[in-house]
Amino acid sequence: MDTLQTLKARARANKRTIVFPEGNEPVIRDAAMALARDGLARPVLIGEAPDGELAALGIKTVDPQTSESLETYIDAFAAQRGMPAGAAKRIIAPPLGFAAAMVAAGDADGMVAGLSHPTEEVLMIAEMVIGLTEGVTAPSSFFLMEIPGYAGGEGGALVFADPAVNPDPDVEALAALAVVTAKSASDLFGWEPRVALLSFSTKGSADHSHVAKVVDATARAQAIAPNIAIDGELQVDAALVDAVARRKMDDPGKVAGRANILIFPDLDAANIGSKLVQRLCGAASHGPVLQGFAKPVSDLSRGATVEDVVGASLMVAARDGA
């Protein structure tokens, strides 16, 4: 079963309620109908009342201004942030804040947004209203790379993190990125994670402050998640190629030579590496998928198609523990 089919099977079993704050957009409405028709999720649209076709598929719409829940969400957010209700209303009453508040309150399992909001605004509101997973200090992202002709990783697929959000993670952020990406791959794809923290050095072959950051982050990640296979610092060939790992290391362990998750030391490396693999190997890259929030959130590009919205929704709908 390929990744898309795996995600769809998981989504159908989960039947998550997904809220779309840009529910008046035709692309979102068409994607919601596709999701409902295929039994992949229960979409809720923030926007105007549904037309006959939406209603026939059981798709709900909510107008924040007339919703009975608005005051409840505002009061809960005001209490949580210690701010006056008037200030809280400014954040919660608009569609993006209201959708995030629905997720925070448990009235939806996850949110898909970004068609008419910049990524940074989606990140800000999600972090503020939904919050972050315990131990995570900033949201992050990953690409799922499906590489034609590649036999390694997980059936020819690899996860690359973080190609889109944090330009220069420090030791704590890099360690948290390793752990949260492992959890994402496990929750979404059912993988047993083998996480390599990448560097230009393998186990002390070079001495530099950039190497020290990866060494320290590896130790921190291993301490946070002792049950996950995490290793570093590794060059990418030592992480992926068994023969290289054996040549460079006495004991390659569970990760070196057969990693399925690559943690790049910064956004430059992750972004460049992802695009090289995409362009030179013809890999299909899915994402960037957001992670690190207390509940699942997917971002859309401004030019997202119906298929893109369905794909981003699957990343919410297929996740375990939503």
Next chain:
Amino acid sequence: MTDMAQDVTGIIAKVAKREPSDISPDTRIAEDLGIKSVGRVEIAAHIEDQLGINLGNFEIRKPKTVGEVIALVESKG
């Protein structure tokens, strides 16, 4: 300092969990007060609630210092 400047300084101090007396117009929002982008959205929400001046979530990202926030608010007041 104008009344509006005092109000804005008080709002920023509250979000940063500092005393207003610790903050001057030269105080830097990110480096000195540790306010991230979400904190800036909170500042904008308080300014709209308290002073009735609407700042967009992206407008409030631009100022680097407390003085620049005050100038932004005064330009709209």
